[in-house]
Structure formats: structure tokens, C-alpha cells
Amino acid sequence: MKSLLLVWLLVGCFAVAAEKPAASSEGDEAPSDLSTAPYNDPAIPPEIIAMASGVPEIEARNYLLVDFQSGEELAGLNPGLRIEPASITKLMTAYIVYRDLDKGRVKLDDEVLISEKAWKMEGSRMFVELGKKIPFEKLLRGMIIQSGNDAAMALAEHIAGTESAFVERMNQTAAELGMKDTHYMNVTGWPAQNHYTTARDIVKLVRALITEFPERYKLYSEKEFSYNNIKQQNRNRLLFRDPTVDGLKTGHTESAGYCLVSSAKRDNMRLISVVLGTKSDEARANASQQLLEYGFRTFETHQLYNAGAVLAKVRVWKGDQTEVPAGVIDDLFVSIAKGRYDQLKGGMQLDKGIDAPIMRGDRLGTVIITDRELGKIVKETPLLALEDVAEGGWWRGMMDSIQKLFAD
Numbered sequence: 544m545k546s547l548l549l550v551w552l553l554v555g556c557f558a559v560a561a562e563k564p565a566a567s568s569e570g571d572e573a574p575s576d577l578s579t580a581p582y583n584d585p586a587i588p589p590e591i592i593a594m595a596s597g598v599p600e601i602e603a604r605n606y607l608l609v610d611f612q613s614g615e616e617l618a619g620l621n622p623g624l625r626i627e628p629a630s631i632t633k634l635m636t637a638y639i640v641y642r643d644l645d646k647g648r649v650k651l652d653d654e655v656l657i658s659e660k661a662w663k664m665e666g667s668r669m670f671v672e673l674g675k676k677i678p679f680e681k682l683l684r685g686m687i688i689q690s691g692n693d694a695a696m697a698l699a700e701h702i703a704g705t706e707s708a709f710v711e712r713m714n715q716t717a718a719e720l721g722m723k724d725t726h727y728m729n730v731t732g733w734p735a736q737n738h739y740t741t742a743r744d745i746v747k748l749v750r751a752l753i754t755e756f757p758e759r760y761k762l763y764s765e766k767e768f769s770y771n772n773i774k775q776q777n778r779n780r781l782l783f784r785d786p787t788v789d790g791l792k793t794g795h796t797e798s799a800g801y802c803l804v805s806s807a808k809r810d811n812m813r814l815i816s817v818v819l820g821t822k823s824d825e826a827r828a829n830a831s832q833q834l835l836e837y838g839f840r841t842f843e844t845h846q847l848y849n850a851g852a853v854l855a856k857v858r859v860w861k862g863d864q865t866e867v868p869a870g871v872i873d874d875l876f877v878s879i880a881k882g883r884y885d886q887l888k889g890g891m892q893l894d895k896g897i898d899a900p901i902m903r904g905d906r907l908g909t910v911i912i913t914d915r916e917l918g919k920i921v922k923e924t925p926l927l928a929l930e931d932v933a934e935g936g937w938w939r940g941m942m943d944s945i946q947k948l949f950a951d
Contacts, residue, residue, distance in 0.1 A: 594842070684768055879921055
């Protein structure tokens with residue numbers, strides 16, 4: 544691992560110094576003469592995540608392995624490092640497209656007029672024709688399966704009128720999803736100053752995409768796409784190697800390296816792997832496969848509580864009722880090393896002195912899951928109010944103020 548970190552630091556220093564990287568050979572994206580290295584503070588020490596031993600040595604600048612259901616980070620190297628996302632950008636482009644499809648703002652059978660800007664897009668393309676109207680669904684497939692820059696531009700212009708207007712929505716959506724270290728400048732991942740994200744933010748986006756659009760997500764598993772008698776394969780090699788892999792996205796520029804966001808599901812467990820900055824197409828596939836195999840071999844996922852489960856009754860002061868049910872609003876999952884489930888013990892810490900009004904979803908304490916044998920906490924999550932509690936009358940407020948003085 545130490546040798547890997549040294550290589551990573553040397554690569555980072557080279558990226559800062561380089562002015563004109565060589566052209567991209569893959570064609571997945573454009574060559575880049577912009578580096579994302581200035582977005583990061585070299586004084587910050589490397590962040591290494593290892594929930595269990597045996598993490599394989601991954602030849603990548605940074606990576607992250609996450610359990611989809613629990614959100615637990617199982618393994619990683621510098622997942623908060625700001626990087627150039629290349630074509631992984633199109634995950635956000637697609638997410639916004641899916642939102643608009645679900646809201647009926649656009650339809651799959653819409654006819655999309657191809658502008659000169661879309662037609663002239665370089666890099667990976669589905670080879671649309673200038674001035675032709677193409678069904679929205681074909682463009683969507685061209686963007687997701689083949690990573691067409693021309694398709695992404697055409698979709699963005701059809702939805703928002705201009706690329707810049709669509710990019711505004713991308714950045715607004717990133718903020719909504721809590722992607723605090725992400726900023727977009729275009730819809731394709733074409734190299735641009737101030738266009739960056741992190742492995743951790745990519746996972747947030749992927750979890751939202753799969754959760755909100757499970758049916759549309761299936762498109763990421765398709766292996767080939769044909770348009771204009773041109774057949775092109777999905778660049779995600781894992782789709783051809785591992786039947787449990789069903790997505791998601793490749794990316795490449797000279798400065799970003801070869802990147803791959805992948806996801807696989809085996810039995811009741813889904814893992815998300817983000818590998819960034821490898822040396823080749825083969826390297827990103829191998830590194831991603833290594834991470835996924837490590838995750839499935841080492842960990843297991845369990846659902847602890849159902850959404851809405853009442854775990855406690857919490858005392859409320861100055862309200863129109865004296866207690867409020869508390870628990871979890873969403874299903875609660877935990878990721879643990881294999882064979883440790885029987886050692887788990889649930890507990891809670893309740894906040895004291897809670898006054899009305901209370902809104903559903905307000906934090907009232909903490910749910911704590913402990914491994915009894917090892918004596919360590921394996922998960923902490925907020926204990927939330929499951930109902931609203933309004934303020935009581937003036938008499939209730941006065942009496943509770945007095946009683947609260949003598950309460951523990």
C-alpha cells in the first residue's frame with residue numbers, strides 16, 4: 544500500500560507540472576490539457592478506508608467500494624479527492640433526463656432536432672446527422688450504452704434549450720444530492736477547468752439513480768448499440784466478464800486516466816465500485832473486478848429495521864402530547880464482516896429536554912449497533928421522530944417548564 548501511495552503522489556505531482564498531455568488513444572473522451580490537481584490540497588494526508596483486512600492493492604489514483612443498501616464505505620483510497628470525471632459526467636446528465644421523463648416533461652417518442660453543436664461533438668459519438676430528427680429514446684440509448692457525446696448534447700438541448708441551462712440544473716441537482724465536491728461545466732465530461740467530482744460524490748449519485756429509477760437503470764447493462772448501421776459495444780468490460788455486473792459507466796481522458804463506475808448484485812447484496820485514474824482500459828476493469836470480488840467475499844448485508852419501525856417513545860415537553868414515536872424512516876441496513884451477524888446488538892441514546900414543536904424526521908437521538916464480542920460500534924444512525932407534535936397550550940407550557948426543572 545505504501546508503494547501505491549508513493550506512485551499516486553508522483554502521478555499527482557506530474558499532473559500539476561504537465562502542460563500538454565498526449566492525445567487520448569481510446570476515443571472514450573477527448574484528450575485534455577487541463578489538470579484537476581490544483582483543486583486539491585497536497586498538504587492533506589491520504590485517506591485510506593479499510594473496514595476489514597485483505598483489501599487488494601488497487602493500481603488507481605483513487606477508488607471507493609460501497610455497499611449500496613447500507614451506504615457503508617468498505618474500502619477506499621482518497622475518495623474525497625477532486626478529480627476530472629470525464630464521461631462519468633453523463634451519469635448526472637442521464638439522472639436529470641430520467642427525472643424529466645418521470646415527470647412527463649419529455650417522452651421517449653419525442654422527435655429531437657439535431658443542432659450543429661450536437662453534430663460537431665468530438666470524442667465518442669453515435670454519429671447523428673445534422674438537421675435530422677431522432678427519437679428521444681434512441682439518443683438516450685446512444686448516450687448510456689455507447690457514451691455518445693453528440694447524443695448527450697442533443698438530449699440536453701431538447702430538455703433545457705441550451706447546454707448552459709442544462710448544466711445549471713446539473714449543479715443544482717448535485718447540491719440537492721449532497722454532492723459537495725462536485726461542479727459541472729458541460730454535459731459530456733469534455734475536459735474543462737472547474738469541472739470536477741469525487742469518488743464519494745459519484746457514489747451518492749449512483750445510489751440515487753438506482754433507487755429512484757430501477758427500471759431505467761437496466762439500460763446500463765446492455766452490451767451494444769446500433770445506429771445508422773454502425774454497431775458499437777458498451778465499453779464496460781465487466782458486462783462481458785461477470786453476469787452479476789449490471790452497470791454503469793466508463794470514462795477516459797489523458798489527464799483523468801481510465802475510470803470505471805461499476806455495480807454488481809449477488810443474492811441480496813449490491814456493491815458499487817468507483818475506480819479512477821488507472822493506466823488502461825484493461826487496468827480499470829481488473830481493478831474494479833478485484834474490488835467487487837473482495838467486497839462479496841468479505842462482507843454481508845443485513846436489514847436491521849423496516850422503514851417506520853417504532854424503536855422508542857420519547858418524552859416531549861410543552862407539546863399537545865407527551866410522547867412521540869421514534870425510529871427509522873427508511874429501511875436500515877448494516878454491512879459487516881461475514882459471520883458477525885449473531886454478535887450484533889442494538890441500542891439507543893435518547894436526547895433529553897426535547898420541546899415541541901416536532902416535525903416528522905427531526906432527530907431525537909441515536910441508534911447504535913454494536914458487535915458484542917469485539918466491543919465496538921459497527922453503525923450509528925439518527926433516531927428520528929415518526930410523527931409531528933404540535934405545541935400545547937399556555938398551561939401545558941407552564942406546567943412542563945416547571946416539571947422539566949426537576950427531570951433527569
